[in-house]
Amino acid sequence: MVKLADETLAQQKKATRAAYGVTLVQLADEGVPIVAVDADLSGSTTTKKFADAKPEYAARHFNAGIAEQNMVDVAAGLALAGNVAFTGSFAVFGTGRAYDQIRNTVCYNNLDVKIAPSHAGISVGPDGGSHQMLEDITIMRGLPNMRVLVPADYAAAAAAIRLAATTPGPFYVRMGRASVPCVYADGVELELGRSYVLREGSDVTIVACGVEVEQAMKAAVELEAQGISAEVIDAFSVKPLDAETIVASVSKTGCVVTAEEHSIVGGLGSAVAELLASRHPAPIEFVGMKDCFGKSGSYEELSVFYGLDSIAIDDAVKTVIARK
């Protein structure tokens, strides 16, 4: 069992992006040939912390300016020169604006480039729909050679950066702007291709990723009070997906709700549906953005407005159990 946050830590809130720069520094200190390329958002993504740590790291940090396509391919060239290259920017630009570069250079060449932008999802909040990336899991998951990690909290983000840095080939690490409660113990080590059962239950499986893990845990507590036993799985590794853990859980519970701060078109829900359709067909309900853009508001308001909060998960659970 992976170590979870104790009660004191669980009260703390930290952004996943805050783990980025500091983990790059740790990895470089350990001798991993880290380079980082950002696109005028190095303060927001925190890659600046890597540049600021030591003069020799400053020489290994490049700012492409507001030029995401160049950012990704410069990272590719740095990887060709033997480095482990991380990119920055916001998820909407760091994937969408540079999709062809990620496809045809990073993934087609299977390079050591780690696409790790911040500000994914509606938790960006007030910046609004233009900045709330909701289909990045869809487009990154569709790329051969690409692995997709969606950390739920600070510790998981640090683990994801570490995993991406130490595993050859392309990675997508999805990080957010908002501070979110700590789920895992500090220094937790997470594995590629693994999902984690955070709470055991028997009536329904909730498979969540990213900030929705917290909502799923909350939902499970609410459901317990109503006599429903929910198993909560953190699908940290969306690709490759942990087929064994998810199939075993759904075999036991007989139904599943997926929850993601992302479009229900092509994201975690789709990945779980693809898996279960072939391995263990079961009723499934999808909590996520319903094929629409976001809008300005606080993260908390938007979470309720778009039905991404624990109450929405509770409702989906009741619906899916009724379909068993």
Next chain:
Amino acid sequence: MSASELKGIAHDLRFDIVKMIGEAGSGHPGGSLSCADIMTALYFGGVLKHDPQNPKTADRDRFILAKGHAAPALYAALAHAGYFPVDELMTLRKLGSRLQGHPDSSLVPGVEVSTGSLGQGLSISCGLAAGLKINNDDHAVIALLGDGECQEGQVWEAAMFAAHNKLDNLIAIVDLNGLQIDGCTSDVCDLGDICAKFEAFGWDVSEVDGHDIEAVIGVLNDAKASRNGKPHAVIAHTIKGKGVSYMENQASWHGKAPNADELAQALEELA
């Protein structure tokens, strides 16, 4: 290698370019023929430091074919340089061949990176040049771009980045043949004064007749030797389809294969 020997090699490359595209039934002869002399200068004129017996040797310059559709020119150069058998050229674009329609670095020795999506090669070259500098490695990075390719905005993102980061170990050759699939570059979307553009972006710029192999060698060696804090653009004036009379300066030969009669005529002209 003497000037006449180099001309002979360029001739052989052209013969094989046309023959392999004819054999494949598809491909891009125009832009492959326009850069055949440049490829000769690079691989046979002593410009690129490389080792066909040890393609990944650390002691090599890096060549990036940004205009990946000119793969036949690269394949011909690599094969004649000894990276793989010349006979293999005739497998171009066929199922199971290493010689994909656009270069695949995982398959072909000597191909540094897979290309084909235009506009990316210069950025990749920037990263490579910056990476070599981090490693205190003096080798050069040479990218070959098409002129039509320079319509891609990313080329200018890279141009800005290269100058800002003082990548004087980087050379961008532009194969300026004046044509793209839809016609003349000046009719499709005019590139304007490409020399002035690179200069304005902070690059050293030279112009050369891209079919004068000796001159190309000279200008590239000068650019390689010059480490003055500025990246180098070499604007090579070329003729699309050079060497095959009916293909020369014809945009229609950008991306189609000659039929049997056309192939026979082309090979006769190049024999």
